[in-house]
Amino acid sequence: MIGLGRFGGSLARELVVRGSDVLGVDSDPERVQRYADELTHSAVADTTNRDALEQLGIPEFRHAVVSIGTDLESSILTTSLLADFEIANIWAKATSRQHGRILERVGAHHVVLPEHDMGERVAHLVTGRMLDYIEFEEDYAMVKTLAPPAIIGSPLAESGIRSKYGITVVAIKHPGEDFTHAALDTVVRDGDILIxxxxxxxxxxxxDLT
Known part of the structure; x- marks a missing residue:
């Protein structure tokens, strides 16, 4: 984990909780000290310096996350060095779409825009129409929502959801029950939650039908 700001530090801590060995690296000694007891290893280093990365053994890692904040030059140079080391899986935090495109060009396999993605998600939820919203690509998403009145009392196969709205119900939760896989013969009830x-x-x- 390169960059131990709010996003990087939180992600590094969560990875450790989930059983991963994490090396946290930052140029700020105070940040490194803050997470020293929680991460597997931690180090203060200039990650734009190839020799510093090699001394930390970073070329041997299979996964790397670049979570450098507003220093775009450091973010780009660090990502480029990781790509030179042929690390198999490079995630990089971007502060804008333009920054993200540059990171992809220099070798990032995955680009994350935390503020933009969260803002977009919350915007969908604020309207009150959705219980949750996740966009996987620019044109494909998954929504958690209450079952609309138009399909209550009908099996999914007869509701015409796919032909009318072009969507697929993949899971359903009846009131007081757990989520379960949605089948063609599943009857939608009042108060059901659909994915x-x-x-x-x-x-x-x-x-919007809700």
Whole structure:
């Protein structure tokens, strides 16, 4: 984990909790000290320096996360060095879409825009139409929403959801029960919660039915 700010530190801590060995690296000694007792290893280093990365054994890692905040030059140079080391799985935090495109060009396999992604997700939830919303690509998403009145009392196969709205209900939760896989003969009840997947505009239209 390169960069132990709020995002990087939180992610590093969660990875340790989930059983991963994590080396946390930051140029700020105070940040490194803050997480020293929680991470497997920690070090103060200039991650734009190839020799410093090699001394830490970073070329031997299979996964790396670059979570450097507003220092775009350091973020880009560090990501480029990790790509030179041929690390198999490089995640990088971006502060803008343009920053993200540059990170991809220099070798990042996955780019995360935490503020943008969270803002977009919350915007969908604030309307009150959705219980949760996750966008996987720019045009594909999954939504958690209450079952619309139009399909209550009908099996999913007869509701016409796929033909009318272009979405697929993948899971359903009846009141007082756990989520279960949605089958064609599943009858939708009043108060059911559905997990539906499809194109972003289509799942939004489906959620509007509630």
């Amino acid at each position: 539906a997947a499809g194109r972003s505009t289509q799942v939004e239209l489906f959620a």
